[in-house]
Amino acid sequence: MIEQSPSLLALLKQLQRVPYLASKNLFVVAQHFLDLDEQATEQFCRVLMNLKQYVEKCTECYSWKEKDKGCSYCTAPKRDKQVICVVENWRDLIALDKTGGYLGVYHVLGGALCPLDGIGPDELTIKQLVARVEKGCSELIFAFNQTPEGEATASYIAMKLKGKNVRISCLARGLPVGSSLEAMDRLTIYKALSERRPF
């Protein structure tokens, strides 16, 4: 019966494109927007439109920044510009930065290599990363997801940087904090064992 309401259908169609809003959640979120009053809806729309007006990608690290300000990562005086942490996307950058344990700068690739999805090296900011390394950088940290795509991307970039004077490291693999051996999958335990560290 909902087919008879073009406004509701248009809403559902828009929400379907938003990640994490599949099937059941869709209607919960639809109800949220139906329940908002006109003023609150206008405010929500203003915030979205402001993104397009005031936010852009940093031309150095390809994270998001305010248009009229310097990038909060690249221009931070406390951050070591000699250490670049390479991440697949902005969300991974946020996750790493929230730990508070990293004080270098970042490089957002914009995804991982995935030929099947049509994502080759030219779709990512790999060239720009190589250029940054050539300008001078002491260490590159690969902080990719533990997926075939993440590993392929790491291998590809390492190959591109062969012969360049830069140390490359990657995130440690092993047991998550608080995990029990019993509940963990075999491959993780195997990696934790083979990549064991001195105590």
Added chain:
Amino acid sequence: MIEQSPSLLALLKQLQRVPYLASKNLFVVAQHFLDLDEQATEQFCRVLMNLKQYVEKCTECYSWKEKDKGCSYCTAPKRDKQVICVVENWRDLIALDKTGGYLGVYHVLGGALCPLDGIGPDELTIKQLVARVEKGCSELIFAFNQTPEGEATASYIAMKLKGKNVRISCLARGLPVGSSLEAMDRLTIYKALSERRPF
């Protein structure tokens, strides 16, 4: 570092209010809106604003309808206006209607009684339901969630309708289709047993 971008902070604050978008998902959705181009963002906003302009609550069943059209449930010629299915909210109505197994009309209460959250009978469309019953209706189906609030709402409405000539029924309780006894909680099994049906 994200604190330095007021546009991004405003976006996160808006998304935090959307149900199902807690903590981690927040950034996935934020990235979705950051990645949208200006045209797509405008379209999304237009759809939201159209809701306020073209959608309103039906004054009969309190579901949503297009302003210039009749309610797709109340005005459907095939639906039996003598049978009213009472639901807590619009999402429950959609879930019921999707089954295709119900051909009566609906009544959306707008929630369930919950004194602790400040939701009393006056916050719901209970008076309007009683008025509908008084205008004539043969059966009322309570399709509430299996929660204390849902059950309290059912009891309250039943009390309000005492003495009125209307049959009241409620959804069957028991084992979900495809479920195994082993995996089901004790109370569900007890209810399925005590409310068993002839085979």
